[in-house]
Amino acid sequence: MSDPLVTRLRSDLGDGAVVDDPDVLDSHRNDHATFCTAGVPRVLVRPAETSDVQAVMRVAAEFGVPVVTQGARTGLSGAANAIDGCLLLSTARMDRILEISVEDQVAVVQPGVVNAELSRAVLAKDLFYPPDPSSWEMSTIGGNIATNAGGLCCVKYGVTSDFVRGLEVVLASGEVVRTGRRAAKGVAGYDLTRLIVGSEGTLGVVTEATLALRPAPEAALTAAATFRSIEDGIAAAAAVMASGLRPALLEFLDQPTLRAIQDYRDMGLPADVGSMLLAQSDRGVRAAEDVARIAQICTAHGAIDVAEASDAEESRMLLEARRLVNSALEPLGVTLIDDVSVARSQLVPLLRGIAAIAREYDVLICCPGHVGDGNMHPTVVFDRDDPAAEARALAAFGAVMELGLRLGGTITGEHGIGTLKARWLETELGPVGLELHRRIKQSFDPANRLNPGKVLLL
Incomplete structure (x- = not known):
């Protein structure tokens, strides 16, 4: 017997845009946070235009069906995971770059455009999309x-x-709202654009974005430094940031992460290395001078060894360790990736605390991160087939977030809340802040149809 919801959607959007094949639906249940719970969706819809999304939202409202919007499902917090009986709205077919303006330095794109494809397209016009x-x-x-x-x-x-x-x-009602503006400046009314950004599909479905661009960066060079301790590496990073330099990249790897990388691929890392710092300057002819200054700072803060790239290929090789993190951790077990961010002054207490949590719960926690802005990624690694190890891992994951909050930080710097971190959000926001969030959600989506159960526990 045919599903009346599917029949209606096919009538409105055409057969090619509507999928109810169980195998396809099953393959779209999860984002990359595979540890998070995922339900069984009722149907998958692939709109191509804003008007299609409007039609989907109106049908969903008529049938009382929740809507979970998905892109490429590369998220790490379960925000794109299906819930039982939901309509999955994939933006994959909305993949057009509508405009690149050199004069205004903006790009207008549909939501399904892949980040790297946009970056390459604007670079062809000597422009740069930094995120x-x-x-x-x-x-x-x-x-x-x-x-x-x-x-x-x-x-x-x-x-x-x-x-x-x-x-x-497109709002839950099917209405369309345009937020912000193309111009570089504008402060009329509340900033609805920034409200939508980071809302994880709980307030509306983005169908078009106007993005600011910058002139293309100059050539970049990289430096890599190893240290005997976490403290030396963090002190060097702080000194780099305080020096007046503006590194385009400043990354940190702790000892457990370096050990995993070395076991995965022999990169010649000594066993006594306690941390590694990777820095990059993208200032063209001035990059070599910047890298030399960074090397001097690292040496002054106890670096065991410092390597300075002289060209793009050497820079790529020095960054290899950072790029190998996910691959190196994958063979070790299931990963729970934390996303805490603290002020740089709190990085040493954070990393010391993470090491103590790993010992207390008898788990492996590797901690790479964006040390330049204090956004670290403590990653708990465990054997999913061992219930006791899983329980310890979950407890350690929560302890890391609580540590970050105690240090005045946040439970997420860039991965979002999804379902993975929703129960910790009230602790960070406080009761008044949480109530304001709930009122905003009610204003945009009174029936709680958009990605329910994500971000806010309603």
Whole structure:
């Protein structure tokens, strides 16, 4: 017997846009946070235009069906995971770059455009879209907007919200609202654009984005330094940031992460290395001078060894360790990736605390991160087939977030809340802040139809 919801959607959107094949639905249940619970969706819809999304939202309202919007499903907090009986709304077919303006330095895109494809398209016009999450070759602009994604270049250029000028959004009612503007300046009314950015599909469906661009960066060079302790590495990072330099990238790897990388691929890392710092300057002919200054700072703060790249290929090789993190951790077990962010002055207490948590709960916690802006990624690794190990891992994961909050930080710097961290949000926001969030959600989505159970526990 045919599903009346599916029949109606096919009538409105055409057969090609509506999928109810159980195998396809099953393959779309999860984002990359596979540890998070995922339900069984009722149907998958792939709209191509804003008007299609409007039609989907009106049908969903008529049938009382919850809607979970998905991009490339590269998220790490379960925000794109299905819930039982939901309608999955994929933006994959909304993948057009509508405009690149050299004069205004903006790009207008649909949400399904892949980050790397946009970056390459604007670079062909000597322009630059800075937000660069590690998933940039797969993740979409819509998903980046949904989580306010960051990346390696955040330390110099900022996160996604710093580059979103305006949005077109379809609300739960099927109405369309345009937020923000194309112009570089504008302060009329509440900033609805920044409210939508980072809302993880709970307030509306982004169908178009106007993004700010910058002139293309100059050539970059990289330095890598190893230290005997966490404290020396963090002190060197703090000194680099205090020196007046503006590194385009400043990354940190702790000893457990370095050990995992060395076991995965022999990179010649000594056993006594306690931490590694990776820094990059993208100032063209001045980059060599910047890298030399960074090397001097690292040496002054106890670096065991410092390598300075002389060209792009050497820079790529020095960054290899950072790029290998996820691959190196994958063979070790299931990963729970934390996303705490603290002030740089609190990084040493954070990392010391993480090491203590790992000992207390008898788990492996590796901690790479964007040390330049204090956004670290403590990753708990465990054997999923061992219930006791799983229980310890979950307890350790929560302890890390609580530590970050005690140090005045946040439970997420760029991955979002999803379902993975929702129960800790009230602790960070406080009761008044949480109630304001609930009122905003009620205003946008009174029937709680958009991605229910994500971000806010309603």
